[in-house]
Amino acid sequence: MKQPAGPGQWRNWAGTATARPARWAQPRSEAEISAAIKDAAAAGLQVRALGSGHSFTPAAATAGLALDLSLWTGVTAADTRTGLVTVRSGTTLRALNASLAELGLAMANLGDIDVQTIAGALATGTHGTGARLGGLATQIEALDLVLADGSLVSCSASTRPDLFAAARIGLGALGVVTAVTLRCVPSFTLAADERPMPVEQVIEQFDALAADNDHVEFYWFPYGRQALVKRNNRVAPAAGRVAPPMPGWRRIWEFEVMENAAFGTLCRVGRAAPRFIPALNKLSSAALSARSYTDASYRVFVTPRRVHFVESEYAVPRESLPGVLAELRREVPRLTEPVMFPVEVRVAAADDIWLSTAHGRDTAYIAIHQYTGLPYRAYFDLFESVVAGVAGRPHWGKLHSLDARRLAPLYPRFDDFRRVRADADPENRFGNAYLSRVFGPAG
């Protein structure tokens, strides 16, 4: 789980956050998690749980106690009739997906990758795409946490409902999550259809695309004309002819060679000679090609991401998507520092989780990226100024510059969250610099 960056040092996947924890612990039980927290409190240290380090923000960074939960994994209970599955918090999504498949179950929706831990992914509001579906946290039925005083508590919609409402997407601010009970669905197959379309046409037809497909997303290279539209639809068990699964050799060719090795080479060329980026970008755009295949849901949702990048993502009200994209497409080519990576658009249904980026509104997610090592500040600032006009909410795990003053008006239950946090952690045991920025002073 820890990303080695030197002796005793922690660094995230993107290299945008580092920390030197005073103390590390690798607990193997709830009792060890509780003891580590009490020991840290006695030494006056703050505590952060580590996931897989895939947040771009310094959400997990601490100079106090770093709790590495990589030995605290596995499914502990499963009811295949109700779909309720309890999993330890350090389990990666990859391991969880494999265990669920063995049980004939699956997560209803997932994001792009599966290396995150379940607790880390939930804590920052990780989501996939689907106009009728919510992010991962909407699939939580109950949570177990160790609080600042070392006590283990359970919460759900009926037991300690306020703690549950806050902790479902809680950035680790309420306590250390030890177990999550998820409401899973029977295993399902997805038919994937990916094809290039002119970007103007995709934007124009996006409402229909989102309504007609279970999961839809598209991305385009900022200087290119083509977008790649990905549609993933559930295949009914009795369905007739569907595209076959992608053979192993083709998975390697498409995902490893073309999307990672070849694209990585283009990115390195662009970083060495940025003036070529618009041309390289058009080349990548022109090379987008169609493919159709079917596979188990979790194998379709997830793809390997080996080319490193930095990312910012904002959730905007669905109806404001065309305006935001029009402004971005107008302004990005005017930046003096060119952009190598594509822009990605996804959707989610409104939910009721206090700190969900989709709280109370049907949402479009716009994610912007830049290849690691290339300048990105002006681009990300421009993006923030555009989404600020439509009450955009930043992904809690992706780069943004908002603080509590600017976040509070975006979330109707922000003050409730702060109240529950102050009750659960009056001494700010689980604080760090990122939480101070986004929530303001604790207590």
Ligand SMILES: Cc1cc2nc3c(=O)[nH]c(=O)nc-3n(C[C@H](O)[C@H](O)[C@H](O)COP(=O)(O)OP(=O)(O)OC[C@H]3O[C@@H](n4cnc5c(N)ncnc54)[C@H](O)[C@@H]3O)c2cc1C
């Ligand atoms: C290549 C890449 C692709 C991505 N794709 C997507 C995507 O498709 N959709 C999306 O929404 N996001 C995506 N993300 C963002 C990512 O899902 C989130 O940032 C997620 O939080 C990372 O999980 P993690 O296990 O690495 O947690 P970390 O980044 O290590 O930690 C995140 C937060 O969770 C807290 N935490 C971890 N474990 C616990 C615990 N047991 N109890 C309490 N708090 C805890 C940490 O303290 C920290 O505050 C992507 C990121 C990358 C780098």
